[in-house]
Amino acid sequence: MARKWSRYPKKAFYAFVGPWVIGFVLLTALPMVFGLLVSLTNFDGSSPRFKWVGLDNYVELFSDGEAWMALLRTLLFTAIVVPLTIGGSLGLAMIINRRLRALGLWRTLFFLPSVVPVVAMAIMWKLVFNRDSGILNAILGVVGIQPIAWLLDPTAFYALVILMLWGLGAGMIIMLAALQGVPAELEEAATIDGAGRWSVFRHVTVPMISPILFFQVITGVIAALQVFIQPLLLTSSAGISKVSGVPDSNNLYMVQVYKEFFLSNRFGYGSAMLWVFFLIILGLTLLFLRSSQSWVYYEVDTEAEKEGATR
Amino acid sequence: MTTTERETPAGLAPEAKHIRKAEKVRKDKRPPAILYILILLLSVFFIGPFLWLILAALKTPAEWASFPIQVLPDKAQWNNFVEAVTQMDFVAYTANSLFLATTYSVLITISSATVGFGFARLRAPGKKALFLVLLSTMMIPQILTLLPTYVLFSQIGLVNTYWPWILWGLAASPYMVFLFRQFFSSLPRELEDAAIMDGAGWLRIFVQIFLPLSRPVLITSFLLSFTWTWGDYIGPALLLDTDHTTLAVAITAWYQDPNGNTIPTVQAAAAVLYILPVLSIFFFAQRYFIRSTVSSGVKG
Numbered sequence: 001m002a003r004k005w006s007r008y009p010k011k012a013f014y015a016f017v018g019p020w021v022i023g024f025v026l027l028t029a030l031p032m033v034f035g036l037l038v039s040l041t042n043f044d045g046s047s048p049r050f051k052w053v054g055l056d057n058y059v060e061l062f063s064d065g066e067a068w069m070a071l072l073r074t075l076l077f078t079a080i081v082v083p084l085t086i087g088g089s090l091g092l093a094m095i096i097n098r099r100l101r102a103l104g105l106w107r108t109l110f111f112l113p114s115v116v117p118v119v120a121m122a123i124m125w126k127l128v129f130n131r132d133s134g135i136l137n138a139i140l141g142v143v144g145i146q147p148i149a150w151l152l153d154p155t156a157f158y159a160l161v162i163l164m165l166w167g168l169g170a171g172m173i174i175m176l177a178a179l180q181g182v183p184a185e186l187e188e189a190a191t192i193d194g195a196g197r198w199s200v201f202r203h204v205t206v207p208m209i210s211p212i213l214f215f216q217v218i219t220g221v222i223a224a225l226q227v228f229i230q231p232l233l234l235t236s237s238a239g240i241s242k243v244s245g246v247p248d249s250n251n252l253y254m255v256q257v258y259k260e261f262f263l264s265n266r267f268g269y270g271s272a273m274l275w276v277f278f279l280i281i282l283g284l285t286l287l288f289l290r291s292s293q294s295w296v297y298y299e300v301d302t303e304a305e306k307e308g309a310t311r
Numbered sequence: 312m313t314t315t316e317r318e319t320p321a322g323l324a325p326e327a328k329h330i331r332k333a334e335k336v337r338k339d340k341r342p343p344a345i346l347y348i349l350i351l352l353l354s355v356f357f358i359g360p361f362l363w364l365i366l367a368a369l370k371t372p373a374e375w376a377s378f379p380i381q382v383l384p385d386k387a388q389w390n391n392f393v394e395a396v397t398q399m400d401f402v403a404y405t406a407n408s409l410f411l412a413t414t415y416s417v418l419i420t421i422s423s424a425t426v427g428f429g430f431a432r433l434r435a436p437g438k439k440a441l442f443l444v445l446l447s448t449m450m451i452p453q454i455l456t457l458l459p460t461y462v463l464f465s466q467i468g469l470v471n472t473y474w475p476w477i478l479w480g481l482a483a484s485p486y487m488v489f490l491f492r493q494f495f496s497s498l499p500r501e502l503e504d505a506a507i508m509d510g511a512g513w514l515r516i517f518v519q520i521f522l523p524l525s526r527p528v529l530i531t532s533f534l535l536s537f538t539w540t541w542g543d544y545i546g547p548a549l550l551l552d553t554d555h556t557t558l559a560v561a562i563t564a565w566y567q568d569p570n571g572n573t574i575p576t577v578q579a580a581a582a583v584l585y586i587l588p589v590l591s592i593f594f595f596a597q598r599y600f601i602r603s604t605v606s607s608g609v610k611g
Binding site: 009010011012013014015016017019020021022023024026027028030031032034035038043045092095098099100101106108109110111112113115116117118119120122123124125126127128130132133134135138141166169170173174177218219222223225226228229233254257261267270271274277278281285 | 341342346347349350353354356357358359360361363364367375376377378379380382422425426428429430433434435436438441444445448450451452453454455456458459460462463465478479481482483485488512513514517538541542543544545559560562563575578579582585586589590593597600601604605607
């Protein structure tokens with residue numbers, strides 16, 4: 001019996017986990033290494049006569065003004081969207097956490113947009129943002145604001161931000177769960193000690209939910225950095241075939257990569273851009289993980305629980 | 312309440328239980344009226360685009376383009392929906408979408424349950440490291456691997472076939488694996504002990520004992536991957552030609568007048584038809600979506 005316990009599960013573990021390991025090697029690791037190799041060539045996607053160019057693509061990227069602009073724009077976009085999304089979803093969660101009438105209805109309404117497919121989302125918002133026939137300009141017109149060409153430079157950037165905020169319901173649900181995990185006694189105790197509402201929020205609620213806030217920041221930053229299908233679908237007239245129609249203010253880094261791949265057929269150069277981006281994302285993630293020690297508060301028994309769960 | 316208790320096993324989403332419990336014991340004051348005004352404004356923001364889409368789908372092109380805007384159509388143009396279905400081979404694209412989404416979701420659910428079981432109930436050297444790799448792949452942006460994958464697949468002739476989705480499906484998704492692992496970890500050890508005494512193998516234990524217990528997670532996994540694949544744009548746009556492509560791609564590219572401009576009213580009607588399955592799944596199975604959202608975001 002004892003022999004069975006020690007030997008049998010080992011093989012079984014590898015057998016059960018095998019599909020994912022093989023999949024990871026073939027469908028994640030291999031494409032990435034392949035991309036790295038391609039980035040060292042001038043491959044154009046079809047012609048078999050491509051050659052090794054070493055680090056030329058990377059050197060060129062360093063002095064590529066358009067790519068730098070796209071990168072800065074993407075960082076700005078991320079710096080705007082992530083705080084707004086996290087603040088917004090926390091705010092919504094705090095509203096939903098009250099004893100409201102028809103609570104379930106509001107929760108559903110706010111959450112609903114986050115399940116809408118991106119294509120439908122883009123079609124919808126194009127109709128809303130339309131300069132002459134869109135409802136947004138009509139509403140703004142009531143208060144005397146002149147029609148805005150939302151989907152052109154420079155306002156397309158804000159249109160994109162609004163589109164992103166529309167889907168923050170998923171974050172709201174996560175924040176709600178986090179808020180409700182905060183022991184009510186803690187908040188009460190602070191109130192009894194004379195802390196005001198803001199003070200309770202700042203010194204009790206936020207530290208208690210900081211692990212989830214932290215997780216949301218990391219995943220939010222990673223997601224915002226790679227946004228590109230939204231600007232493509234929102235501001236080009238016929239899907240991704242007209243990448244070039246995207247206004248400059250929506251030319252995020254991944255859009256630029258996409259252009260290099262499919263407008264200029266520069267697969268090698270595009271792959272180099274991808275790898276540089278991967279390293280930037282990796283670096284940012286590690287930076288956040290480092291910094292987390294100073295502001296993320298973990299309960300001691302959560303650690304114990306984790307140990308138990310991993311067995 | 313009792314059914315929920317039964318169908319919400321402890322480890323899957325203790326948070327969901329929190330929500331229920333907290334709803335009962337919360338004792339703050341009734342919120343002020345101004346909060347309801349804020350909520351109404353927010354609702355307009357979140358629901359407005361849906362209504363505007365539906366209204367556009369019921370207008371004539373002239374009504375849509377009229378300036379100043381005409382909010383309601385004089386007469387609902389149901390014909391837009393007929394146009395949406397007949398101007399292109401809507402049925403064929405729907406069939407493609409359905410086939411792709413179903414195949415992928417079935418495969419990913421089975422493979423992820425298998426891998427999740429391995430991580431939750433079995434032990435071997437290297438398990439911790441492998442799990443760490445699994446978690447970090449959730450952090451790799453999908454698009455970073457998709458473009459090289461596209462180049463690779465076009466080199467080995469898998470473009471314009473559904474093979475990529477079958478391969479991705481067989482390989483399990485880190486996200487779903489995590490969901491299954493959380494659930495399987497929460498079940499008591501005694502479950503397999505007796506079966507092991509009887510000499511049952513792990514495959515049998517998995518299939519006959521653990522799988523039947525994981526029905527709610529199986530449903531969650533299937534529904535989530537179905538809606539993801541149904542909604543995915545970039546995958547089919549890159550890997551499939553006009554015959555094989557899905558509804559998601561087709562509705563962006565068709566519905567043009569002779570000048571090559573998109574007809575917004577017909578496209579709006581098509582978009583309504585396209586999101587209908589997703590929305591109905593969501594309304595019928597809301598708790599699965601909410602539960603998986605919660606357990607994916609609170610892993611800290």
